[in-house]
Amino acid sequence: MNLLLTCQEVLRCAPDYEENQLKPGLRLRMNIHLKACKACRAMMDTLQALPKLLRRAMAEDAPAPSPEATKALNAALARIQAGGRGATPSLIDRISAHPMPLSVRTALAQGQADRPMRMLAAAHEAIQARGGALSREPFLPDSVLKDLPALETWKWTKALMNGCSSAQLLKDPDTDSSLHMILLPPGRRFPDHRHRGDEHVLLLAGQAEDTRFYGVAGDWFHQENGTDHSALQGRGDDICWTLTRLEGRGIHLKGWRGAIQSITEKLA
Numbered sequence: 001m002n003l004l005l006t007c008q009e010v011l012r013c014a015p016d017y018e019e020n021q022l023k024p025g026l027r028l029r030m031n032i033h034l035k036a037c038k039a040c041r042a043m044m045d046t047l048q049a050l051p052k053l054l055r056r057a058m059a060e061d062a063p064a065p066s067p068e069a070t071k072a073l074n075a076a077l078a079r080i081q082a083g084g085r086g087a088t089p090s091l092i093d094r095i096s097a098h099p100m101p102l103s104v105r106t107a108l109a110q111g112q113a114d115r116p117m118r119m120l121a122a123a124h125e126a127i128q129a130r131g132g133a134l135s136r137e138p139f140l141p142d143s144v145l146k147d148l149p150a151l152e153t154w155k156w157t158k159a160l161m162n163g164c165s166s167a168q169l170l171k172d173p174d175t176d177s178s179l180h181m182i183l184l185p186p187g188r189r190f191p192d193h194r195h196r197g198d199e200h201v202l203l204l205a206g207q208a209e210d211t212r213f214y215g216v217a218g219d220w221f222h223q224e225n226g227t228d229h230s231a232l233q234g235r236g237d238d239i240c241w242t243l244t245r246l247e248g249r250g251i252h253l254k255g256w257r258g259a260i261q262s263i264t265e266k267l268a
Helices: 007-018 024-036 038-060 067-081 102-109 115-130 255-267
Strands: 165-171 178-184 193-195 199-205 207-209 214-216 220-223 233-235 240-246 251-253
Touching: 007 024, 007 038, 024 038, 102 115, 102 220, 115 178, 115 199, 115 240, 207 240, 251 255
Parallel strands: none
Antiparallel strands: 165 178, 178 240, 193 251, 199 220, 199 240, 207 214, 207 233
């Protein structure tokens, strides 16, 4: 038996080490490794801070949504399920200032677009056909809805997202890309992050802006792999709904949220 543990073994043992569940011999080997390995000591310091950081993250979402907000969200989801029928008319009609990228059009024409990209493109074309640039209600065509799981099965994630919400709708097993619905409440800022794969975002309803763009329903934004993304927030008085395709490992949050994300990804 090798007295020195590898970094990977230390990572696997870290939760039990913190909870004092390791056998004495294994705990001794952990201590020896931690004395010699600066990277693993930093990882353990982060793990020790995790409970406090998690409490802080959960506290962001502690206030329960108002009955009015809950009612509006449920009504909007029901309208999505009904294919958009009964949605509020657009406030302003205009051609999108941020159209579908040429690279996406080329991939579609050559039959190289994966399922999430095809669904994003179908939603974009349907919104453009309706002409609603400041639509207050999200809309998805039947061609997209029939390929999505039932609305009641969507699993929403709020932790670490600064009041925003995200639900992964599907994942393509061939390309490893995924499709997400993301909600940005008015005035809430999405946590700063770095893209670990290309991201394509279609605004379904509401308004959003960051340091580089301002968008409304029908606008399409492409963030390349390695891009740092900051100051993204919802604008106006309505929830901003986006349909988002992520490639590879998606996004990595910055700051203390990123530290928690790194730990949870390594322990997964």
